[in-house]
Amino acid sequence: MATYNEVYQRSITDPEGFWGEAAQLVSWDKQPKVILDDLRAPLYRWFSDGTLNTCYNALDRHVIHGRADELALVYESPMTGKSSSFTYAQLLEQVALFAGVLRDCGITKGDRVIIYMPMVPQALIAMLATARLGAVHSVVFGGFAPAELAARIDDATPKVIVSASCGLEPNRVVQYKPMLDEAIELAHHKPDCTVIYERPEHRVELGPNDVHWDQAMKIAQPAECVSVAATDPLYILYTSGTTGKPKGIVRDNGGHAVALTWSMKNIYGIDAGDMWWSASDVGWVVGHSYIVYAPLFAGATTLIYEGKPVGTPDAGAFWRVIDKYKVKGLFTAPTAIRAIKKEDHNGEWIKKSDISSLKNLFLAGERLDPDTYHWATEMLGVAVIDNWWQTETGWPIASNLRGLDPLPIKPGSPSGPVPGYKVVVVDENGTLLGRNQEGNIAIQLPMPPGTLPTLWGDDERYISGYLSAFPGMYASGDGGYIDEDGYVFIMGRTDDVINVAGHRLSTGSMEAVVATHPAVAECAVIGVADELKGQLPKAFVVLKKGIDIDPATLQSEVVAAVRHEIGPVAALHRVVIVPGLPKTRSGKILRRSMRAIADHREEPIPGTIEDVAVLDVLRPLLQGE
Ligand code: COA
Numbered sequence: 374m375a376t377y378n379e380v381y382q383r384s385i386t387d388p389e390g391f392w393g394e395a396a397q398l399v400s401w402d403k404q405p406k407v408i409l410d411d412l413r414a415p416l417y418r419w420f421s422d423g424t425l426n427t428c429y430n431a432l433d434r435h436v437i438h439g440r441a442d443e444l445a446l447v448y449e450s451p452m453t454g455k456s457s458s459f460t461y462a463q464l465l466e467q468v469a470l471f472a473g474v475l476r477d478c479g480i481t482k483g484d485r486v487i488i489y490m491p492m493v494p495q496a497l498i499a500m501l502a503t504a505r506l507g508a509v510h511s512v513v514f515g516g517f518a519p520a521e522l523a524a525r526i527d528d529a530t531p532k533v534i535v536s537a538s539c540g541l542e543p544n545r546v547v548q549y550k551p552m553l554d555e556a557i558e559l560a561h562h563k564p565d566c567t568v569i570y571e572r573p574e575h576r577v578e579l580g581p582n583d584v585h586w587d588q589a590m591k592i593a594q595p596a597e598c599v600s601v602a603a604t605d606p607l608y609i610l611y612t613s614g615t616t617g618k619p620k621g622i623v624r625d626n627g628g629h630a631v632a633l634t635w636s637m638k639n640i641y642g643i644d645a646g647d648m649w650w651s652a653s654d655v656g657w658v659v660g661h662s663y664i665v666y667a668p669l670f671a672g673a674t675t676l677i678y679e680g681k682p683v684g685t686p687d688a689g690a691f692w693r694v695i696d697k698y699k700v701k702g703l704f705t706a707p708t709a710i711r712a713i714k715k716e717d718h719n720g721e722w723i724k725k726s727d728i729s730s731l732k733n734l735f736l737a738g739e740r741l742d743p744d745t746y747h748w749a750t751e752m753l754g755v756a757v758i759d760n761w762w763q764t765e766t767g768w769p770i771a772s773n774l775r776g777l778d779p780l781p782i783k784p785g786s787p788s789g790p791v792p793g794y795k796v797v798v799v800d801e802n803g804t805l806l807g808r809n810q811e812g813n814i815a816i817q818l819p820m821p822p823g824t825l826p827t828l829w830g831d832d833e834r835y836i837s838g839y840l841s842a843f844p845g846m847y848a849s850g851d852g853g854y855i856d857e858d859g860y861v862f863i864m865g866r867t868d869d870v871i872n873v874a875g876h877r878l879s880t881g882s883m884e885a886v887v888a889t890h891p892a893v894a895e896c897a898v899i900g901v902a903d904e905l906k907g908q909l910p911k912a913f914v915v916l917k918k919g920i921d922i923d924p925a926t927l928q929s930e931v932v933a934a935v936r937h938e939i940g941p942v943a944a945l946h947r948v949v950i951v952p953g954l955p956k957t958r959s960g961k962i963l964r965r966s967m968r969a970i971a972d973h974r975e976e977p978i979p980g981t982i983e984d985v986a987v988l989d990v991l992r993p994l995l996q997g998e
């Protein structure tokens with residue numbers, strides 16, 4: 374087995390040789406001769422003269438090469454009590470037919486399709502069908518409100534939106550159709566039609582522009598794969614940034630197929646025929662990469678799970694699923710393990726199932742705290758692997774590679790950089806820092822295949838937002854350090870992005886909503902530590918002069934407004950009235966200092982003496998109750 378160091382060094386000293394070889398894992402319509410295209414640097418392109426189809430790589434080629442009757446997808450839904458499965462041949466049939474439906478709706482190469490769906494196989498079918506036509510999907514997480522969906526409709530300008538009648542949360546049926554209708558009403562751009570998958574749990578009335586999934590499938594003709602350039606977009610995935618306007622991360626077809634296929638074997642140790650479960654949601658990048666594309670590129674079986682780790686129905690749900698399907702690799706967020714640990718500290722539920730098939734537990738999306746790491750390692754008896762990455766990169770930047778000789782694990786660190794990534798730590802001027810010195814984590818350009826080539830329709834925003842802070846580098850937005858053994862330690866975001874239950878959210882966009890309350894003069898939303906969800910947003914508000922409002926009333930009105938404008942996923946529940954907020958001399962709120970206090974990282978406070986006093990008042994509110 375190749376050593377991590379050998380493979381990593383080769384990827385850095387000979388990136389074109391390394392990725393040129395990895396490209397052989399993919400089926401191309403036209404093999405690329407150009408591996409790295411730097412003509413428009415710092416906007417790099419991979420495999421720019423190659424052509425391929427992503428859906429062909431996920432499905433057709435496995436059917437053609439003798440895997441037609443192997444399982445491609447298993448659906449397990451404790452929310453409905455149902456499960457089902459599709460072989461590669463069956464999944465291909467459904468995807469080709471749904472591509473026919475989309476074609477009948479007018480979708481051709483390059484058109485955008487928004488997918489707003491719960492965790493059902495049809496979400497994955499819609500994604501692959503869009504890719505089959507060479508069109509571009511943009512999946513919107515079901516926990517976002519109509520206004521957020523509308524913002525994405527206006528940016529992506531889709532011809533078609535695919536949705537479902539409902540999603541199922543433990544405490545309620547989430548009706549998608551009214552939210553979809555409201556979003557279309559709010560948006561300036563109007564799609565030509567919507568396709569609605571009607572679930573038995575909730576029936577819907579369809580309007581004149583709505584197509585019924587089942588009825589359309591009955592009359593559709595299967596569509597063939599459309600060849601696209603490696604550099605053509607496969608999808609847009611919106612993610613939170615420092616401003617309220619979400620950023621449309623673009624993923625290309627070629628680099629994505631190469632990187633993800635390589636990652637499945639080398640990082641996750643998964644081969645064709647293996648059972649793989651990524652307990653996330655297709656609305657997040659983990660869902661795109663490791664529920665849908667990578668396991669199917671690899672010819673493995675992917676498990677779609679509609680439910681929560683606890684309470685649906687109990688804390689043994691995950692272990693029963695592993696036992697039932699003999700899952701080899703599980704990928705989820707640390708928060709899911711913390712939720713189970715809270716309910717089943719002694720692992721009684723774990724003992725009720727046979728989880729001997731499980732080899733590795735992979736965790737990502739937020740910091741893996743050492744407590745959770747130790748608990749999972751001890752209770753499950755498998756390797757617990759932290760991996761650090763972002764929507765922007767699409768696959769891990771730092772991880773312990775299970776397909777190579779694994780490195781020793783250091784709790785608190787996702788281990789070393791993944792081949793292809795030149796990870797460095799720099800100060801605010803972009804000067805490289807030494808080992809164990811904390812600063813901004815950056816990646817030297819070019820980044821490897823699969824990482825974002827740009828933002829949708831906005832090269833300039835990509836360059837100014839990511840490539841300008843430290844010339845020649847991509848600014849990750851995370852802070853941390855690299856230790857004497859080359860292990861990366863992520864200490865948290867350097868901007869106003871927070872991670873709530875593994876969900877990435879912008880406190881800036883929450884502040885924009887809080888500020889609209891008529892009693893609020895100014896506000897700051899800060900992520901405070903939470904034992905279960907890692908972080909929770911908390912709003913600190915200063916009231917307008919002369920306003921007298923009951924704190925409980927203010928809190929419930931602000932919480933309702935955030936839920937209405939952003940969605941339940943924002944999980945803002947706490948609003949506290951404070952006498953003042955600390956400010957710089959020019960009047961900017963010292964959010965950075967507030968964040969540092971919330972994270973228990975004491976930093977010099979650049980405000981006036983009065984502001985230091987205000988911060989002292991806020992300290993207990995930021996760190997505890
Ligand atoms: N559609 C509609 N609403 C949704 C939703 C969806 N797809 N997903 C979440 N929500 C709602 C929840 O119902 C909840 O609403 P509530 O305030 O009415 O209870 C709210 O959004 C907050 O959701 P969440 O933060 O996920 O809290 P939770 O209590 O429902 O679940 C966990 C907490 C930890 C169990 C859950 O977040 C989890 O399993 N996370 C780990 C896996 C994961 O999602 N990873 C993502 C990146 S890898």
Ligand code: AMP
Nearest residue numbers: 737738739740760761762763764863877
């Ligand atoms: P997302 O784009 O939703 O995947 O969120 C990316 C952000 O989540 C990163 O910039 C980090 O702040 C955080 N994150 C993801 N994985 C990890 C990890 N393993 N350790 C620490 N933080 C992480």
